[in-house]
Amino acid sequence: MATLEQIQTRMKKLQVQAEKIIARRAQAALDQIRSLMIKHGLTTEDIESRAKARRERARGEANGAAKSAKTAKGAPKGKLPPKYLNPKTGETWSGHARPPAWIKDVKDRSKFLIAGAAHGAATVSKAAAKSGKVAKKVTAKKVAGKKSAAKKAKAVGAKKAAVKKTAKKTGRAKAAPVKKAAAKKVSAKKASAAPATAPVAASAAA
Template identity: 45%
Template sequence: MATLQSIQAKIAKLQSQAEAIEKKQSSDVLGKIRGLMERHGVTIGDIETYLGGKRRGRQPGSNAKANQSAGAAKYRDPKSGATWTGRGRAPAWIANVKDRTKFLAGEAFAKVGDPAKKAAKPGNYVRGPQPPKYQDPKTGATWSGRGRAPAWIAGAKDPSKFLIAQN
């Protein structure tokens, strides 16, 4: 029967053998890599250049917060002077405002210009009454082209004859 000491000695011997085999295999791999590099004329600098010369992961001593900018203030409260970048939850002084253009600060204000001249994007239509596009020559009734068509134009084969001349 084997004793505890003899089993521990065998474990230590096997661990040293495993370490020796691992070291030999890694040196064989490194030898093959060095041989390939010499055969093809590749240097360590070439490999670093190919990889971008940057090490992956976080560099010691670097601060991720230092690289991020806070962003320029887009909106300014005229009463308190408080600013907001337009990202995240809106502060109370601008949260319920429909037209935020009057709170724009600095360069953002210069970019917007006159909000009344804003062109409607496709799919975004102006609300409220629209100027008429069609007119019935008999009754003088008009239709803007939005909503349900009136009977006098719905039954027409060619609605273009009811178009109002645009100036």
């Protein structure tokens, strides 16, 4: 059976042989790399710059992934800022989804609004009021336009009726002198015929 010293000397010999084999393989790899560099016109600076760029790219990708992970942790998904607050218990509600029991049956929820949310609601109500005023102005303008058009139509109709009445009156006024002249002629004829008949009646009586 071999002693410990013999085993250790054998291990040293084996280690030397392994180092020689490793050095031989490394030299072969270096020779191969050198021949490839000469073949493609590359230098050690080219290799170093490309390796540096690759390292920086990998570092940037790692930093970007870490930042995105931090932002994802810092801003939880699906949570909305609170809009209503229960002053007794301190519970909050965002105003979306199903309302909690403390505000479920409340008709006027404005008293539970948080300051910032109340300001936002006020701005929304102001915007709605403005839009309502604008809509009222537009409808008032439309109604006024319709009324003015109706008034114009009435005025035109009244003018036409007045023109017709004046035409009728002028026609009647023109016809009246003609009738009067005809009546005068008839009366003149009657007057001229009356003296001629009177002597005839007198002679007949004698």
